[in-house]
Amino acid sequence: MKSFTYTRVTSNVQALEAAKVRGASFLAGGTNLVDLMKYQVEQPTSLVDINHLALADIKQDEGGGITIGALVRNSDLANHPLVRANYSLLSQALLSGASPQLRNMASTGGNLMQRTRCYYFTDVGFSACNKRNPGSGCAALEGYNRIHAILGQTDKGPTSGETCIATHPSDMCVAMAALQAKIEVEGRGGKRTIAFADFHRLPGSDPSRDTTLREGELITAVTLPAARFSKNAFYLKARDRNSYAFALISVAAGLEMEGSSIRSVGLAMGGVAHKPWRVPEAEQSLAGKAATPENFGRAAEILLHGAHGYEYNRFKIELAKQGVVRALTLAAQGTSEVA
Amino acid sequence: MSSNTEKPVAGNLSAELREASTESTDQDRRPMSREGSPCGVRQEELEPEHAEEVEELGRYGLLTELSRRRFIQASSAVAAALTFDMPKLLEAQGTENAASVTLNVNGKSQMLTLDPRTSLLDALREQMELTGTKKGCDHGQCGACTVLIDGRRVNSCLTLACAAQGAEIVTIEGLAKTSDSKDIADLSPMQLAFLAHDGYQCGYCTPGQIISATALLNEQSKGELSLVSWQAGKTERPELTDDEIRERMSGNICRCGAYPNIVAAVRAAAKEVSA
Numbered sequence: 241m242k243s244f245t246y247t248r249v250t251s252n253v254q255a256l257e258a259a260k261v262r263g264a265s266f267l268a269g270g271t272n273l274v275d276l277m278k279y280q281v282e283q284p285t286s287l288v289d290i291n292h293l294a295l296a297d298i299k300q301d302e303g304g305g306i307t308i309g310a311l312v313r314n315s316d317l318a319n320h321p322l323v324r325a326n327y328s329l330l331s332q333a334l335l336s337g338a339s340p341q342l343r344n345m346a347s348t349g350g351n352l353m354q355r356t357r358c359y360y361f362t363d364v365g366f367s368a369c370n371k372r373n374p375g376s377g378c379a380a381l382e383g384y385n386r387i388h389a390i391l392g393q394t395d396k397g398p399t400s401g402e403t404c405i406a407t408h409p410s411d412m413c414v415a416m417a418a419l420q421a422k423i424e425v426e427g428r429g430g431k432r433t434i435a436f437a438d439f440h441r442l443p444g445s446d447p448s449r450d451t452t453l454r455e456g457e458l459i460t461a462v463t464l465p466a467a468r469f470s471k472n473a474f475y476l477k478a479r480d481r482n483s484y485a486f487a488l489i490s491v492a493a494g495l496e497m498e499g500s501s502i503r504s505v506g507l508a509m510g511g512v513a514h515k516p517w518r519v520p521e522a523e524q525s526l527a528g529k530a531a532t533p534e535n536f537g538r539a540a541e542i543l544l545h546g547a548h549g550y551e552y553n554r555f556k557i558e559l560a561k562q563g564v565v566r567a568l569t570l571a572a573q574g575t576s577e578v579a
Numbered sequence: 580m581s582s583n584t585e586k587p588v589a590g591n592l593s594a595e596l597r598e599a600s601t602e603s604t605d606q607d608r609r610p611m612s613r614e615g616s617p618c619g620v621r622q623e624e625l626e627p628e629h630a631e632e633v634e635e636l637g638r639y640g641l642l643t644e645l646s647r648r649r650f651i652q653a654s655s656a657v658a659a660a661l662t663f664d665m666p667k668l669l670e671a672q673g674t675e676n677a678a679s680v681t682l683n684v685n686g687k688s689q690m691l692t693l694d695p696r697t698s699l700l701d702a703l704r705e706q707m708e709l710t711g712t713k714k715g716c717d718h719g720q721c722g723a724c725t726v727l728i729d730g731r732r733v734n735s736c737l738t739l740a741c742a743a744q745g746a747e748i749v750t751i752e753g754l755a756k757t758s759d760s761k762d763i764a765d766l767s768p769m770q771l772a773f774l775a776h777d778g779y780q781c782g783y784c785t786p787g788q789i790i791s792a793t794a795l796l797n798e799q800s801k802g803e804l805s806l807v808s809w810q811a812g813k814t815e816r817p818e819l820t821d822d823e824i825r826e827r828m829s830g831n832i833c834r835c836g837a838y839p840n841i842v843a844a845v846r847a848a849a850k851e852v853s854a
Contacts, residue, residue, distance in 0.1 A: 246695035335806040339830025483829035577812035
């Protein structure tokens with residue numbers, strides 16, 4: 241691990257001030273950052289410990305939604321009465337990720353900032369990684385790409401400085417995408433709100449940037465709109481091991497039902513792209529329709545439109561389509577129970 | 580094998596073990612951890628057994644043998660330090676960022692001078708002589724380093740020691756009522772259950788398993804959910820079925836594969852605690 245200075249801050253103002261130092265990083269749960277520092281993938285010169293900021297509350301909003309402080313731990317968020325009752329999709333997604341120990345540490349804001357688990361990114365022994373070492377190429381494209389992207393990736397060949405087929409590893413974020421969360425941030429220039437869909441980026445021509453967060457900006461909260469899917473929600477996660485493993489594909493499916501027909505839908509996928517994958521047209525295609533496998537299948541086709549796999553991850557395309565249909569079917573049944 | 584091969588419950592076993600333990604002699608006892616010197620290799624005190632050794636060797640003109648042994652001890656400490664990328668070595672060389680950190684572990688506060696890179700795990704093991712907490716992967720993947728911080732289980736390998744200042748830390752050494760390693764009667768219910776159900780083979784992951792399982796019982800008593808609770812449709816105070824135990828213990832890996840006995844131990848301790 242490279243040497244760094246450690247500063248503990250107790251107010252947002254102090255945090256923003258401390259973050260002015262070149263090479264500074266905020267430290268929250270540290271489950272991803274400290275790990276990557278050990279691998280020397282991350283090399284901050286200064287760590288600003290924000291764990292003592294007053295950002296650890298969950299509040300009911302006047303409009304019916306909730307505000308989740310950036311330092312609310314994943315385990316606390318998953319178990320909060322309001323989340324359990326109204327946003328079970330989020331609780332299921334959170335409890336699908338990591339281990340109890342890691343969920344006790346990991347924060348809401350930190351989870352948003354999680355970096356990819358692409359092996360070629362986390363192992364500095366591989367020189368070609370456009371995310372870690374911009375312009376160096378992509379070792380994953382022709383490497384072992386089982387966990388990699390099938391949607392939204394940049395593929396201009398292994399030596400291009402733009403190629404990146406990394407995926408975003410979070411479960412929490414997939415549920416938040418389906419719930420159309422918003423992210424509150426505070427910077428030296430003031431506060432702003434970022435729609436969830438605009439927070440994470442596709443690699444485009446600059447895979448080194450995961451998010452649209454500006455330098456020195458602090459995530460203070462995530463807000464969820466009034467619950468629509470409290471009765472009909474299912475988070476499906478397909479993985480190589482039944483617990484404590486990252487998703488090959490995951491699906492967050494929420495349905496707002498009106499009798500036997502669908503009024504509105506929240507639908508997003510994880511493990512398939514550089515960001516949680518949500519296509520509003522797929523959701524809209526189900527509005528006013530019956531909850532049938534055929535209709536769900538058509539939504540899956542829209543969501544997976546343009547998917548392109550590689551040697552070791554082609555299976556994901558069919559797995560994802562089947563996963564979308566199954567998650568929507570279980571959501572429609574109004575239970576999180578799996579037979 | 581009969582269908583139910585449950586071993587005696589922890590409570591009964593504790594009496595047996597307590598009896599057995601009284602047979603061990605005092606010479607097995609090691610001095611409990613002293614206030615360690617803040618950096619580097621601990622200054623060896625000449626304990627009585629060493630004094631005898633010195634006298635014996637001196638009598639035969641073999642004092643060099645003693646220094647050879649000491650050299651081997653010291654060099655293996657260095658080798659171990661290199662293997663585990665110990666910040667201690669850096670500290671010995673001096674580091675510009677060294678900071679004073681006070682850690683509260685098992686109810687005692689101790690001030691340490693640490694490089695900010697030091698993980699809580701390394702501070703416990705290398706500075707505070709609390710080697711019960713184990714280093715497995717050092718990347719938050721195996722759970723061997725699990726400790727309680729303010730009552731919650733966390734991976735100490737991914738916790739920076741300086742970030743743990745001000746928190747109450749409990750390690751495996753802090754679970755029993757006394758620090759007497761031979762007084763089995765004072766072990767926690769979970770420790771006794773692991774003994775009763777043989778919840779280990781090599782034992783390396785065991786401290787992490789026991790700390791984790793201890794936290795598991797607390798979480799379950801507060802009605803916290805796991806993914807299995809959702810999948811089983813039991814979201815109101817879920818009971819600890821074996822599926823629940825396996826899911827809730829999934830952050831602790833056992834390379835020996837002692838999982839069936841670990842599940843049995845947790846199941847038994849849960850019954851004992853709730854009874």
